[in-house]
Amino acid sequence: MIGWRWDFTLSILPRLLEATLNTLLAAGMGYAIAMVLGLIFALGQRTPIKPLTFILREFIEFIRSTPLVLQIFFVFYVGPQFGIRLSPWTAGMIAIGLHYAAYLSEVYRGALNAVPRGQWEAATSLNLSMRQTYGRIIIPQALPHAIAGMGNYLVGIFKDTPMLSVIGVAELMHTANAIGAENYRFLEPFTMVGIIFLVISLPTAALVRLFETWLRRKLGMIR
Amino acid sequence: MQYGPRLLDGAWVSVQQTVLAAGVAIVIALSMGLMRMAPVLPVRWAATVYIEVFRGTSLLVQLYWVFFVLPLFGLTLDKFLAGFLTVGMNLGAYGAELVRGAIRSVPRGQWEAALALNMSPARRMWRIILPQALVVMLPAWGNLMIELLKGTALVALISVADLMFVARQINSSTFLSAQTFGTALILYYVAARFFITPGMRWLERRLGRHLSRTGGTRT
Numbered sequence: 001m002i003g004w005r006w007d008f009t010l011s012i013l014p015r016l017l018e019a020t021l022n023t024l025l026a027a028g029m030g031y032a033i034a035m036v037l038g039l040i041f042a043l044g045q046r047t048p049i050k051p052l053t054f055i056l057r058e059f060i061e062f063i064r065s066t067p068l069v070l071q072i073f074f075v076f077y078v079g080p081q082f083g084i085r086l087s088p089w090t091a092g093m094i095a096i097g098l099h100y101a102a103y104l105s106e107v108y109r110g111a112l113n114a115v116p117r118g119q120w121e122a123a124t125s126l127n128l129s130m131r132q133t134y135g136r137i138i139i140p141q142a143l144p145h146a147i148a149g150m151g152n153y154l155v156g157i158f159k160d161t162p163m164l165s166v167i168g169v170a171e172l173m174h175t176a177n178a179i180g181a182e183n184y185r186f187l188e189p190f191t192m193v194g195i196i197f198l199v200i201s202l203p204t205a206a207l208v209r210l211f212e213t214w215l216r217r218k219l220g221m222i223r
Numbered sequence: 224m225q226y227g228p229r230l231l232d233g234a235w236v237s238v239q240q241t242v243l244a245a246g247v248a249i250v251i252a253l254s255m256g257l258m259r260m261a262p263v264l265p266v267r268w269a270a271t272v273y274i275e276v277f278r279g280t281s282l283l284v285q286l287y288w289v290f291f292v293l294p295l296f297g298l299t300l301d302k303f304l305a306g307f308l309t310v311g312m313n314l315g316a317y318g319a320e321l322v323r324g325a326i327r328s329v330p331r332g333q334w335e336a337a338l339a340l341n342m343s344p345a346r347r348m349w350r351i352i353l354p355q356a357l358v359v360m361l362p363a364w365g366n367l368m369i370e371l372l373k374g375t376a377l378v379a380l381i382s383v384a385d386l387m388f389v390a391r392q393i394n395s396s397t398f399l400s401a402q403t404f405g406t407a408l409i410l411y412y413v414a415a416r417f418f419i420t421p422g423m424r425w426l427e428r429r430l431g432r433h434l435s436r437t438g439g440t441r442t
Contacts, residue, residue, distance in 0.1 A: 067376030
């Protein structure tokens with residue numbers, strides 16, 4: 001058995017923390033893409049165009065039931081086959097953004113459905129435009145219903161970023177792997193990765209819960 | 224396509240991994256979920272630590288840790304074993320929360336009735352509470368099983384020769400990425416959409432009927 005070496009841990013810590021920034025950046029960018037795309041998917045399913053609704057539903061189902069790693073490989077390797085070269089970052093962001101867009105669109109869909117019909121009818125009778133109805137009436141009321149799910153997937157996307165290491169995105173897992181291979185020591189880098197993930201994801205999850213309660217109270221949904 | 228048989232071999236390994244990991248996940252979820260509600264504080268803590276650690280870090284990190292770090296402590300697991308064990312332990316932590324939520328949702332009256340009938344705590348849990356909790360949590364388990372299937376794709380990264388692994392191998396020798404990865408994606412989709420989801424629906428219907436016949440959910 002090999003003992004834990006603190007000096008080695010300290011010496012690799014700066015590199016790991018730097019990689020953590022990349023991980024956070026990847027999660028943040030992926031999530032931003034997912035939020036926007038997810039909304040498009042959710043609203044697309046509410047249009048009266050039946051084929052569009054059908055295609056979107058099947059597409060979302062497909063993305064949600066296939067593994068993210070495989071999707072990452074697919075996006076990364078299929079491009080060059082047709083002459084489009086994507087950098088690992090671009091491919092990774094497309095794959096993870098699309099994957100979580102599918103999940104978020106389901107959160108949005110549920111939240112939009114939770115707004116009572118009367119609100120739509122009231123907006124119509126006030127002669128509000130589609131844009132105003134969504135922007136001023138529906139989305140503000142749907143948001144609290146979406147917060148819990150959105151928060152879960154924020155933590156989720158962060159925990160899924162290590163998968164980007166398989167196509168060479170220099171995030172935390174990739175760096176830990178490189179350090180391990182250079183020094184023939186995997187104990188400290190891999191354990192530190194686990195600890196860094198815990199230290200970030202547990203407080204984030206707690207914050208999300210707090211924010212949700214705060215928002216609900218603020219909007220008078222609970223006392 | 225001449226690579227069909229190899230992909231099917233990989234798919235078969237994926238099926239084995241999924242089934243074994245599901246078994247591990249169910250056992251872990253039940254024991255951790257029950258421990259989380261135990262009256263003894265240290266037991267509850269142990270379960271909480273387990274659940275938070277496995278839910279707070281990612282599956283890939285756990286896989287690498289089990290595969291590369293545990294041998295340093297003298298515990299070398301075969302990659303196949305390490306694969307489904309880790310996937311099962313990870314998803315089991317999520318399952319434990321489902322178990323806890325479902326047990327909490329069983330009406331108080333059921334506990335009291337079992338007490339009034341002088342049932343032992345173990346018998347009460349097994350015969351009265353768990354069957355009712357099972358019906359409540361089954362739909363959520365359907366989603367969890369799909370997550371589990373997807374999770375098994377990661378065992379390819381510790382070189383278990385599953386569907387994902389085979390697809391990568393074929394891709395690196397043929398460069399037919401769209402075809403190989405596309406086929407693998409479709410196989411996963413078929414497994415999730417036409418086997419796991421209908422299977423869980425069938426189980427839900429069956430258990431729901433069984434419970435209502437014995438009068439468990441009547442009020």
